[in-house]
Amino acid sequence: MKKYIFVLAAAFFLISFQQKKLTWVAIGDSITYLNDHADETGNRVTKGYLTAVTEKLTQLSYINKGFNGWTSGGIAAHIDSLGLVKGDVYSVFLGTNDWWAGRPVGTMEDYKNGGGNATVYGSFRIITDKIRKLNPEAKIILITPMQRADFVYIANAANHAHGSYKPKNGQTLEELANAILAIGKYEKFPVVDLYHDSALKLSKLVKFKRLKDPKTGTYVNYPFSQSIDIPFDPKSDEYPYPKEAIALTYDGLHPSDKGNAIIASRLIKALKVLGFQ
16 A cells, blocks of 8 residues: 555656746847737747747746847846846847847957956856856857848838848858857857758748849849849838748748747757756
8 A cells, every 4th residue: 555655656746747847038139029929020920939949848938038129238238127037948049139230249258257248248248147146057048140131121111131141330140140159168058050050041031032123123033142232122112022932031030930940949959958848
């Protein structure tokens, strides 16, 4: 009888342990934010990477701390007022807005020495220090920004930006991605490197960009390589990414369902290595 009770108790403990939810705090920009705001994608996205991850790793429950348009500098500047909570694992997916804003990447010394919020390296130090203060035992995963084609905001075409095929403010997006990789190596944090992921290559982000032929004025579906030098006028031209143009992004920058699925698959792999299931 005692043995039977012991076996039942052990089984109950095992089931309770397996069912225990662990908290994943996802810190990021609009790519993270849009997971829970599909209406702001024109409903072009139906499943973000946070949802896709937690559908597979049912042990995890996510808290979305994505902030639309924010840089790592913005996150760092407001780090104590963002409502960040104690979690079991944190992901930090930032950088694409830092690049477009022209923020200096800085050097590893800015990170090592806590050099303040003037550079991307310094901003990441503020963020990781906050995470460690919330939970010294938490796992931290860094995610590099993915490459980006020409971005045109679906709700306001006047908000547009060239892709990562050329520098901004004298810096490439790859320099910023490499800085995040360097921080991961220094801290021994796993890094999901989307920038150098062959499945997310620049040429795969959109199927085409619909623009007016400068000579004839008629609309042409230009492949990425040909669209770079074709002008776009947000005041008079049609939105250049109709639904048929959607590939791994729906607007040149933000992941589509397919893009989010790739991000989720890479993150699931990293989380499994850390023991999450």
